[in-house]
Amino acid sequence: LKRLRESIRRKRPEKWENNNWVLHHHNANAHTVLASKNTTVIPHPPYSPDLAPCDFFLFPKMKFRLKGRRFDTIEEIQAESQEVLKTLALEDFQGCMESWKERWDRCIHAQGDYFEGDGGNYEL
Numbered sequence: 735l736k737r738l739r740e741s742i743r744r745k746r747p748e749k750w751e752n753n754n755w756v757l758h759h760h761n762a763n764a765h766t767v768l769a770s771k772n773t774t775v776i777p778h779p780p781y782s783p784d785l786a787p788c789d790f791f792l793f794p795k796m797k798f799r800l801k802g803r804r805f806d807t808i809e810e811i812q813a814e815s816q817e818v819l820k821t822l823a824l825e826d827f828q829g830c831m832e833s834w835k836e837r838w839d840r841c842i843h844a845q846g847d848y849f850e851g852d853g854g855n856y857e858l
Contacts, residue, residue, distance in 0.1 A: 785837050791830040795822070 738757075743750040783789035799818045805811045 782841070785834070785841060787830050787834050790833065790837070791826075 742755060749755040796818055
């Protein structure tokens with residue numbers, strides 16, 4: 735956690751100075767210490783990978799580029815994974831965050847109940 739906070743302080747000083755950042759994670763007990771460290775925590779409902787940006791945004795992009803490929807070493811996998819990450823543009827991440835907000839809005843509208851598909855018709 736100290737390394738994360740230091741990285742944010744160095745790389746995004748405007749966020750650090752305003753304390754304008756949040757950390758999204760699943761609700762594992764090991765992470766409850768974050769709340770005691772003045773870190774804003776966004777809770778994550780259990781069994782909701784559709785609300786985790788890595789699950790709906792990053793992993794599918796990685797899978798699309800790496801699927802069907804064979805690698806001889808861990809280093810080859812790491813290098814190709816880094817190449818995939820380098821191709822992601824700012825707009826990709828902005829779209830991910832918009833999608834994340836829409837997904838949270840659907841969850842809030844459903845009052846946390848489970849739903850499939852588009853969750854029905856409603857106004858955001």
